[in-house]
Amino acid sequence: MRRPPLVVIFVAILVIAFGELGGAVLSQLRPATTRWAAARIAANPQVHGLTGSPEYDDTVREQTVFATEAGLSFFHTHAEGTGLVLFFAATLVASVVRPRALRGVLYALLTVGALFPLGYLVYAFAVLQLGRETGIEIAETWVLTPLGASAIVGLIGLAVVLARREPAAAPGGR
């Protein structure tokens, strides 16, 4: 099977590598991550609605730290997955899509789409700085939705090419 361009391969490997690093941070640096998140929450008391009441504030702190860890966890799982999706989908594009311009468009859509997991990192940080609702809104509006849409459109484009009947290849390839 033909391989995709180097830049696409590079992005796929980088996304998988950062997904692995994210997993390592989650497990090995969990106490440090929790402490750092708690410090960020304490530095933004108004954003998180801290009242000074220990019981209430502890609950808010726990929920927000949990949201941050969830964002990191989602980043880890999705980065591992989208890196692989990019690798295999781009290989199919390289092997079955004939027109060069269309190949380029599909590579671009799929490669940009593979960066989708960054939305969960944005969410994890934004939740701490700006609060849960604003964090979700920012991550969804500016990262998850556009990048996710890019991946979906790229995959639909690939599916359309695969579904169409192609004339038999001329000897010697393209």
Add this chain to the structure above:
Amino acid sequence: MAPIDTWRLPPRGVLLAAVLLLVVAEVGGASMSRYKLELARWARTGMLAHPDVHGLVGVRDVDERTLDEALFRFDAGLRLFHMHAEGMALVVIASTTVVTTLARSTLPRRALIFLLTVGGVGYPLGYLIWSALIPAYGVERSKAIAEWLVWIPFGGATILGLLWLAGLTGALLARR
């Protein structure tokens, strides 16, 4: 040297290891549902045989909560094994294919394939070991064992291999 436009497959042994890991992952997933009761019973029997390890005090209400928590972790370890084995097998196939195609020098190619294969296949086994040791050693101690024996060395090998591969691919890109 002209760039290679097609993927070169990694050594057959690497592919076999990845496929076997996939098989074990799938069988593991199937076993988790088919033998859910038997596995829970086995784990529970093991925990009851080691009351000191699990802090069992002989009071039913207290002990049931402790046992439930440990059984939850036992089940979680099996699920995490299933998920990670499925995923890491694909990571091994994809990454070693990239290495075989792009790494021209023998020594880096072999080193990368070794790191990625051994790391990728070994890492998920840590979850299986964690679950298997919970009845006898308790949740935290078995986690520490799995961490130092498996997750850190094998996970570290995989991360090192992937970052090295990313660097190699980036260098090739920069050279163009």
